[in-house]
Amino acid sequence: MHSRDRLEQAFVLHRRDYSNTSLLIEVFSATQGRFPAIAKGAKRGRAPTAVLLQPFTPLWLSWSGRGEVRTLARAEAAGGALTLPGKALFCGFYLNELLMRLLGRHDPQEDLFAFYHAALTRLALGDDLDGPLRQFELRLLQDTGYALDLEQEWDTGEPVVAGRSYVHEPERGMRAASGVDEGLTVAGATLLALAAGEPLAGTAAREARGLMRAALAPYLGPRPLKSRELFQQSGGASTAPPLHEGD
Amino acid sequence: MAERSLLNQLIDALRCLPGVGPKSAQRIAFHLLDHDREGGRRLAVVLGDAMERINRCARCRTLSEQALCALCANPNRDPSLLCIVENPAEIVAIEQATGFRGLYFVLGGRLSPLDGLGPAQLGLDVLEARFREGGLAELILAVSATVEGIATSNYIAEQAARHGVRVTRIAHGVPLGGELEHVDGGTLAHAFAGRHAI
Numbered sequence: 084m085h086s087r088d089r090l091e092q093a094f095v096l097h098r099r100d101y102s103n104t105s106l107l108i109e110v111f112s113a114t115q116g117r118f119p120a121i122a123k124g125a126k127r128g129r130a131p132t133a134v135l136l137q138p139f140t141p142l143w144l145s146w147s148g149r150g151e152v153r154t155l156a157r158a159e160a161a162g163g164a165l166t167l168p169g170k171a172l173f174c175g176f177y178l179n180e181l182l183m184r185l186l187g188r189h190d191p192q193e194d195l196f197a198f199y200h201a202a203l204t205r206l207a208l209g210d211d212l213d214g215p216l217r218q219f220e221l222r223l224l225q226d227t228g229y230a231l232d233l234e235q236e237w238d239t240g241e242p243v244v245a246g247r248s249y250v251h252e253p254e255r256g257m258r259a260a261s262g263v264d265e266g267l268t269v270a271g272a273t274l275l276a277l278a279a280g281e282p283l284a285g286t287a288a289r290e291a292r293g294l295m296r297a298a299l300a301p302y303l304g305p306r307p308l309k310s311r312e313l314f315q316q317s318g319g320a321s322t323a324p325p326l327h328e329g330d
Numbered sequence: 331m332a333e334r335s336l337l338n339q340l341i342d343a344l345r346c347l348p349g350v351g352p353k354s355a356q357r358i359a360f361h362l363l364d365h366d367r368e369g370g371r372r373l374a375v376v377l378g379d380a381m382e383r384i385n386r387c388a389r390c391r392t393l394s395e396q397a398l399c400a401l402c403a404n405p406n407r408d409p410s411l412l413c414i415v416e417n418p419a420e421i422v423a424i425e426q427a428t429g430f431r432g433l434y435f436v437l438g439g440r441l442s443p444l445d446g447l448g449p450a451q452l453g454l455d456v457l458e459a460r461f462r463e464g465g466l467a468e469l470i471l472a473v474s475a476t477v478e479g480i481a482t483s484n485y486i487a488e489q490a491a492r493h494g495v496r497v498t499r500i501a502h503g504v505p506l507g508g509e510l511e512h513v514d515g516g517t518l519a520h521a522f523a524g525r526h527a528i
Contacts, residue, residue: 097445099445103349134517137477160515169484170484172480176481180443309443309447312448312450313448313449
């Protein structure tokens with residue numbers, strides 16, 4: 084059982100006010116997964132913990148309780164907050180929204196936690212936003228049991244080759260595109276690069292974005308992701324938006 | 331099933347006030363009925379009027395019973411300075427504490443995708459129209475120093491940049507009378523980064 088004296092690595096995914104001085108936070112911890120907790124009196128006093136309890140800040144947390152909602156006992160900073168510049172911050176919200184939608188509560192995900200931390204660290208560099216997002220999306224599907232195999236056709240078991248085109252079938256995987264396939268086809272080279280975690284640009288980046296959007300769609304539920312809106316409307320013709328365009 | 335008494339309905343209705351639970355609601359109801367019927371009647375009339383007649387100002391989205399609030403309608407305010415705040419209460423605070431002579435724009439919250447608050451909910455389309463009108467020299471962002479507040483600032487700053495408007499943000503740092511050792515690391519880092527010559 085979790086002891087209230089043991090500090091665990093965690094992030095806050097989301098927070099909202101709870102009474103005048105407390106916060107209701109959604110915690111993503113390495114050992115216990117995602118769960119809600121009350122931070123009593125977090126907004127009170129000379130050095131309020133509310134300052135620490137923000138998204139994208141690596142934390143050491145301890146908590147108590149056995150019910151659905153835990154009670155936060157202690158919070159300490161684990162290094163400084165990751166400063167996500169400009170659009171990277173919107174990407175951070177997108178990651179959090181994905182975790183809130185796809186990850187069940189109290190489901191330990193130590194690897195995914197480390198991967199999330201690494202993705203935020205890469206986003207904080209601010210130079211490549213597409214890469215960390217695609218890798219995180221893939222990893223999230225894999226760790227929640229919906230792995231998408233990019234290197235093998237789901238129907239024939241043939242390996243994906245760079246020179247061919249492929250089509251994504253929801254909840255199944257990739258299959259070779261035939262002459263009658265219209266709409267979204269993805270180049271084999273893009274699939275292999277995505278699987279290898281290589282940087283993507285231009286058409287390949289757009290293909291990968293569309294593919295991951297289609298692959299996530301069945302698991303996200305009917306409500307559109309709100310963080311995608313931030314990109315659709317914040318123009319910026321200079322660079323392609325790292326999230327998915329349009330609906 | 332017996333109909334609920336008027337007294338119970340009153341106690342229930344009072345619980346919509348922030349920080350008022352069943353106990354306080356009961357105390358307020360008894361106080362008004364036993365000791366201050368006149369005050370209760372006045373409250374009922376004013377509350378009813380306010381709920382019907384107070385709406386949002388068409389230009390700055392603050393609460394106002396006129397189509398245009400008193401600040402927006404005041405010809406002595408400088409229309410080239412626009413200060414962005416989250417809530418109407420912050421206008422009051424800034425008006426009392428500072429000598430700001432420009433105009434305001436109230437967001438009514440901050441961008442928070444996980445709460446379903448996007449650009450449309452914050453009236454950023456109204457702000458966009460304001461940019462298109464032109465005549466803005468400086469946009470002052472006075473929003474919370476939380477992650478959501480920073481996201482809001484970034485979004486608006488991008489919007490303003492497209493219209494070539496200068497954007498500033500109020501300073502974050504050590505509170506007056508505050509001692510350094512009690513200031514949290516994040517604030518101190520900000521204060522250090524934003525230091526200026528004296």
